[in-house]
Amino acid sequence: MPKSDDPSAPEEKRHSIGARRNPATEAAILDAAIEIVAEKGIARFSMEAVARRARAGKATLYRWWPTRGALLMAAYERQKQIGGYPDTGTLEGDVAAVLRLLFDHWARPEGAIFRHIIAAAQSDADLAAALEGYRRERLDSLTVLVDRAAARRELSGAVSGPDMARAIMAMAWLHLMVGRLDADAEGIARTLVRGWVADTPSPGPAV
Missing domain, CATH: 1.10.357.10 (Tetracycline Repressor, domain 2)
Structure with a gap:
């Protein structure tokens, strides 16, 4: 079941591990981004909504993807299954x-x-x-x-x-x-x- 991005829902924050990306947190963030676009479209896609759903801090998102557009492109590339x-x-x-x-x-x-x-x-x-x-x-x-x-x-x-x-x-x-x-x-x-x-x-x- 997709995680809630309702701001009233209780949060259990995932933690990054400094400059090095925590693979579980990165996967949760990209999965959340994909789910939100699928459910609500890009117009309602925001860093805040992704952070809530992924239970990650906004600072982590902005450190890894400095803009909303960069996060969207990363979410798309996560879905790609094309090699050479x-x-x-x-x-x-x-x-x-x-x-x-x-x-x-x-x-x-x-x-x-x-x-x-x-x-x-x-x-x-x-x-x-x-x-x-x-x-x-x-x-x-x-x-x-x-x-x-x-x-x-x-x-x-x-x-x-x-x-x-x-x-x-x-x-x-x-x-x-x-x-x-x-x-x-x-x-x-x-x-x-x-x-x-x-x-x-x-x-x-x-x-």
Whole structure:
């Protein structure tokens, strides 16, 4: 049963262990954050509500996550179950695999928090800043696909690596926001990479 965040409920505080994070307290805080967003939405999400539900001190929350947006992003990342990106041997296959991983993740109930974060960030400066930091990290991680394609000499050179990463991310986030997570990942990948790859990829790795 979820813990109450009713301010009238008796509190039994969890304690941090100085600068080092107490794993049990961290887990309780992130679980509480996820529960509150699921039950009440981001509009009613606050550091105070999370602290009450997790039975943790507000000072602990602010020490580990200095802003509300940072805590929301940490709660979302706790839910993520995506490790590395599969290496399929082609850029088109890699892009399709990434899109399918994301669509499958976001189709689960717990993935809905990210849709809330993107929507709320449009009018919440704190959340927008946290989302921008996360977006930049994800763009950096997507460069692995471009690097693989470059090593295979697949790329035509017509589009820069950062632009490819942005296009992949934009297509994925668009499908999340419009609720089209059943879309054909392979077809989307084929359309995306059409102008990125050479007509006849050179065999073998780059030297």
